Amino acid sequence: MIADVLHFSFTVSDIERSVRWYTEVLGLELVHRQRQDNAYTRMLVGIEGAVLEVAQLKIPGAAPAYSTHMLELIEYVQARGGSPESLPTNQVGVAHLALVVTDIHERHERMRAAGVAFRNPPVEITAGANKGGWACYLHDPDGCTIELLQFSSERAARLGLELS
Known part of the structure; x- marks a missing residue:
């Protein structure tokens, strides 16, 4: 039996830049930071020599059921991977996070004015x-896709x- 979703994760190229973007631009709350430099992590991710910087974030005011966070940002500081030219959503294996x-409408205008790259x-x-x-x-600084969804007034x- 699957009980719930624990968290979602994006691999990023610069953890400091990404933490700033996800907190200051998107509005998530930083919960915890840690460096993972141990045999267990290298075995788990299946990458020899991997050292990770990890940031855990949550939606302010929302408490995940089984975790302190809902999103992990991970930078591989050792055993770095490459950055593809783009991460189109039709590419097999590409994921997105929907919030x-x-x-x-107000959020779109505010974020667009702050330089966020929206697809639409x-x-x-x-x-x-x-x-x-x-x-x-929209896209985060590494090109990862974020979806913003607002329910109809009836469903909300x-x-x-309460819709703004």
């Missing part, structure tokens, strides 16, 4: 489970979310 927001402005969802809502894709009300 529920209550202020998509908020688009109305016209079919499927999230019909009536809005969504957009059913879930107890």
